[in-house]
Amino acid sequence: MAAANTVQHSQQPQSAPTTAADIPQQKIVEEVHGQIFEVSPRYVNLSYIGEGAYGMVVSALDTITRERVAIKKISPFEHQTFCQRTLREIKILSRFKHENIINIQAIIRAPSIEQMKDIYIVQCLMETDLYKLLKTQRLSNDHICYFLYQILRGLKYIHSANVLHRDLKPSNLLLNTTCDLKICDFGLARVSDPEHDHTGFLTEYVATRWYRAPEIMLNSKGYTKSIDIWSVGCILAEMLNNRPLFPGKHYLDQLNLILAVVGSPSQEDLQCIINEKARAYLLSLQPKVKQQWSRLYPSADPRALDLLDKNVDI
Template sequence: MERKTTSFLALGTRFDVESHYKLMRPVGHGAYGVVCSAKNTKTGAKVAIKKITKAFSNLTETKRTLREIKILSRFQHENILKIVDIMKPSSFDSFEDVYIVSELMDTDLHQIINSNQQLSEGHVQYFIYQILRGLKYIHSAHVLHRDLKPSNLLLNSNCDLKICDFGLARVADPQENHVGFLTEYVATRWYRAPEIMLSWKEYTKAIDVWSVGCIFAEILGRKPIFPGQDYMHQLHLIIKILGTPSLEDTEYIANAKAKAYVRSLKFEEGKSFRKLFPNASDQALDLLSRMLTFSPKKRITVEEALKHPFLAKLHDPNDEPVAKESFDFSFEKYNLNGKILKALLWQELCRFHLELQKVKIEPISNDSKSGAGGDDGPVSMDTS
């Protein structure tokens, strides 16, 4: 499996990539990798290359990487970032770093919000419409994104928007066992729905709608609406702005202590969105209020939001596609060890490089000697 490579440094990280990629500039870095922009000299296409160093050293992060690759390589939608390649290593044994190649965008919504760029109502409508259009597709595949925030919404110079970072995504099934649903949350709490913090009886697609509402408010006000310093402060901010939830709205809080705590808080009248966002239109504030509703059962759905008068100029039911099938989260049911996760990531490589299917991998079992815990899970080498 010989390949010609070239090396360069980006933000202190060494990139060893296929020789037809030429470095343009570093883009950024986070807890899960370093990203740089590059040009494919064969096609002329500009791409983003994300390097995840020692991808198998932390099982939680490995699973996050696998989840992201599985979803982004299968989803086909204009408002969802597309993976165009996963670079192949020289061999399975040397497979330690993961290089994900995706479409290159110019900026993200966080940078736009924090810039001096003037945003008209037309801009706001276009941003919110595209987020909802992409979210309709995501939800139709029975997927919860769970980490929608301005920095995960990429933009180009035409204001075209793409949703990225599906590392925290989960199956959208209220009956699913959501043990660990919150413990893996490492993202900012500012966009987190109240039902997640209050241990609701079930988690639904409404958690993503809440996040869109927070983003909507941040675009209008050019600052986060609920910048909680911790869990308690976050709840206080939400209730201070939305007002004290009714007894009916708190009935579905499963945790008795959390329910009692919310009901014990002093009464808050709530603040007027009109006073908070004096320059916003009535239609914008109406949609915002329907998104930022305390009870998930009363919160507007994505489909309803797309039909809202605020988005009437953009809404086209014939151009808001849905997924052809539900995303398969079956691999999440097993507490997989590092060797199996590596094999599953190799399987994803095979979808981009069919010649790798000929590489023989030693059969792997998910036994305790390999560092696994919990149920055993079979590794399917189906590369469809």
């Protein structure tokens, strides 16, 4: 589980994907679910998949490869934050090449900055994600092992490039019908330089609350790749019984749920908390004893609980 270990040379970050300059400039205009898509004629038979704060995703047939792909339309230019996240994701994914990380096959954009309102990112098509899967069915131990193996394999590659994902959660783990898993959504990712102190540089508000490591919530002295490992532990727990491990309703509720399971932090841990209000709050609480994972998940494989214990720990 040494996330910082190097990966094989064949899986080192690669050159950038195809850009608009490599795609014929003529475009087809098609309305999908009330939105206009302007893409290369290479992509036909557009079909709506879903949408979110980032934009809309459709599936399409790539007439060259004869495979269906996903095309994500992003309209980020009205908000600086969306621009930054979009650029960050493109820069990272254009250099990553790994079986367990979503790829960028092409980027379709306007020929000039003045004309650029939307960006279209072409990626491989994945039928669902772990969040949707856990809403509909229980996973066998074999499925849990296989999904976890792929998550950690992809995360090892990410960490080998000194990148922190910072938003690992079930909905960011894409799946297809053959149980292949790919990590997606690098909009909150950051490069972590182990030679420098990141205290005050890395922001607190990262990761969906339920999967957020306590050192982020408590504004500890910097943080490391361990924040992603914590998220993986929360995901593993959710795969064991289809329920989130720490479904906090708000900041304090989230923190209390964590402490009720992992116990109160040690004096050494408290010294690492630079947020005085957070430290004072923890000191005001009655000491909490760490729970036994076997009590919380009585039917789980002991090896899974051993890994869970190593991942979800203050």
